[in-house]
Amino acid sequence: MPAALQRLAQILPADRLLTSAAELAAYESDGLTAFRTRPLAIAVPETQEEVIALVRLCHELQLHFVARGSGTSLSGGSLPVVGGIVITLNRLNRILKLDPDQRLAIVEPGVINSQVTTAATPHDLHYAPDPSSQSICTIGGNVAFNSGGAHCLKYGMTSNHVLGIKAVLATGEVVQFGGESRESIGPDACGLFTGNEGLFGIALEITLQLLPRAESFHTVLAGYQTLEQAGDAVSAVIAAGLLPGAMEIMDALALNAAKAAVHAEYPPGCEAVLIVELEGPRESVAIEKQSLEAILTASRPVEMRPARDAKERLAIWKGRKSAFSAVGRLSPDFIVQDGVVPRRRLGEALRRIDSMSKEAGIRVANVFHAGDGNLHPLILFNGREEGALERAEDLAGRILKMCVEMGGSITGEHGIGVEKREFLADMFNQYEIDAMLRLRAAFDPHGIANPGKMFPGKEAPSLSHHGLHPLEKAGIISRE
C-alpha cells in the first residue's frame, strides 16, 4: 500500500476510501466524456473536518486532489489526476440554514442545485441560477465553475448569488470570505473565489442569496423560417427596452431532436424557434406581454404560441431543456461547445458556424441563450469512425477562436477545465496568464488543487472516446 494511502486511511474508514479498480472506474470521467483518467483513490468525507484533514494531508504530502460533486462538468473540470485523489463532496449535503427574512441559505457543497429552490419554495423564494443539470449538479461545483443557466441576462451567474464562502484553501488554511450581508467592505474575495475551477481549494459552506419567486410568468414560443429572423427578433426585444427572464433559440436540428425525444411540438416549417419569458408582478407582466406580442408580431414569425397556463409553459421548457440529451438520438456522439459572441453578431456567428460545419462535413445543432450571446453548438460525430472525434474537436476549436475574434469569450458558463485550456491564450496574453498563475500559486504554492485545469500545460490527458455519459443516456442529466 503506498504511503499516501496509509495516511489517508488514518482520516477515513476503509469503506470511505475507495481504491479498487471497479470503484475507481466510476470516477474516471465527468460530463466531458471524451477524457478519462484513473486516480489513486476516492476519498468520501462526511464532515467538513474530514475535508480539511484531507486537504491538509495533501498539502503536506504534495498529493494532487480533485474536488468533485456530481461530476457533471462539461469542461472536464472534475477529471481526476493520475496518482492523485478525488475528494467527493456528495455527502456534505446539508442545508445548514435557511433564513427567509434575510433571504439566504447556507449550504454545504454537496447540496444539489434544485434542492435549494425546493427548500425555499414554502417561503415563496427561489435560488436563481439554473444550469440544465440543476436536478443533479451540486452547489460546490456551481461555485467552482461559476455556472450559468437560462436566466443569466437578468439575474447573472452563480457568482452574483454567492454572498459568502467558507473554504479550506490548498494550503490548508480555513478562511471565511463574505458573509450574510449582500454588501461588503474590502476587496471582494468571495467574488474571486467563485469560478476558481477548483484551483484555490474546496468550499465547505456557501451562503446563497434567495430571490422572491416571480408572481407571474408569460412564456411565448415563436417559430421562424430562418435562424436570422429569430436572432433579429431578439434584437428587437432588447431594443424595445424589455428585460425578459430568458430568451432562448433552437435551430432545426435541435428541434428535430426535441421532437423525437420528448414529443415536443413546434410550428411546422420552422428553421428556428425562439422562446421568450417575461416574469414579475402580475400588473407589470400584463402590460409587458402586450409590448412583447407587438414586437414579435412585427418580427414575422411563422407562428406564435403563448403558453396559456403553467402546463404549457412547462412543456415549452421541457422541450428546450431536453434538447441537448435529445441530440443523442440523432448521433452516437456529440461535443457541447460553449462560446460567447456579442449579441449583435449572433447571426453572423451562426452563418459562419454553418459554413464551417458544411465545409467539414460535420453536422452542428445550435441551442443557445440568445439574450446574452451564449452559443452552445452541438457537434455531432460517430466515435467509431477513425479520426471522427479529432475532427469534431478541431471544428469545436475553430468555433471558439471565432468567438474570441468576434470580441466574445471561449466560455460563457462551462469554464475552461481541461477542455479549453489550450484556448486560454487566445483570450489572455502571457503576462495576464502569468498574473493568474501567480494568483493561483498564492492559494496553492504546490499546485496540488485540481492541476491540469484552466492553464495550458504539457500533462494533457489523452482523448479517448466512450460515448454518452450513462446518466445522460438515462435522461437524468443534460448538457448545457
Add this chain to the structure above:
Amino acid sequence: MMTPEDIHELAEAVRSSPRVLAIGAGTKPRLSQIEATKICMQRLQGIIEYDPGEFTFTALAGTPLAEIAAALAAKQQYLPFDPPLIGAGATLGGTVAAGLSGPGRFRFGGVRDFILGVRYIDGAGRVLRMGGKVVKNAAGFDLPKFFVGSLGRFGVLAELTFKVFPRPASSMTLRLSSADIHSSLNMLRSISRGRWEVEALDILPRSFDIALRIAGPEAALPLLATDLLAHFDGAKLSNEEAATLWEDLREFRWVPPDAALLKIPVALDQLLALYSSHLGDSIHVSAGGNVAWLATPRTTQWPAMTLRGNSPLWTAPTQRPAIWQSIKTAMDPEQRFPTLDP
C-alpha cells in the same frame, strides 16, 4: 501628484515611484489618506465603447459617473445600482475601488454584479486585462470582482467594462410611516420577500420611515402602489419629491459636516443592535437592510469602512487570514501600492 494622460503614462507613473496610490475625484477622502505619491486619474476619462444593444460599455477609470449616466440615459439605459456621490463628481474607477453601491442595488445587485472586465496596472507596472467585454464570460479568475473594494491596494484601474440594463419605463416612490425601528424592520422583512419586486428599500436617516421605489411599465405602477399602500401606511411622493429624496441619499446630504461617514455591511437581524449602539447618530439603512451608512462624530465598534472624517479607515479590525498577504505579494511583489491595513 502625477497626472497621466493615457494608459501608458499611467503605467510609467506607477513605475516611477516606490509607493503610489491612484485617486479620482476625491469624493471619499478617507480612503486615500495615506502616505503615497498620488496619481490623479482625472485626465484618464471618456467612454471608449458603448453599444446599447450589447448592454455593455467600456470607459476609462477617471470618467465621471455623471457622464456615463447621461450617455446611458440617452439610450434609455442605466446602471441599476445607483452609484453614490455621482453629483459630487465621483468617478467610475473610484466607485469600483471603494466598492460602493446605492439604494438601487437592492433589486439587481451592486457594483460587483455589473462589472465585467478591467484593464489595470499591476505592481510591476504592466498593463493587464482580466474578465471580458461581453455580458457573460467564465474564462479565467474573476479578478474584476476582486478589484471591487480593493482601494487601489492591488493595482491601478485604468479601464472598466460594465453591464447595463434597460431603464424601466417609469418609477414611483412611496414613503411608508414607521414609529420605531421594530416596525421599520418588520416592513423590510415583508416587503423584501413580497411579490412587488421593489427596486430600492431603505430606512431614512433621522426617521424610521421607509422609502421604497417600484419601477416598470407606467400603467402598472399605480396598481402596485395601491396594493402596497393597502398593506402599509404611507403615501406616494411626487416625481420631484422622489428625485430629491433619492438624490439626497445618494449624495449623503443628510450627513452633518462635522461627522464621519462610515459604511457598515449588515444583515437584517443586526440592525436593532446597530441602532441601539448608535442612539443619537444618524443612520441610513439601504439595500433592504444590507448596508448601514452611519454618520457619527466619533467612530464605531462595528466593522466598517470610513469614507470621510475622523475615524480609522477600518474600524474594529481583525487579523486577516494569511492568504491576504499571499494575494498581495502575488499582485504587487514590490509593495508599490499601500497595504490594505495601514
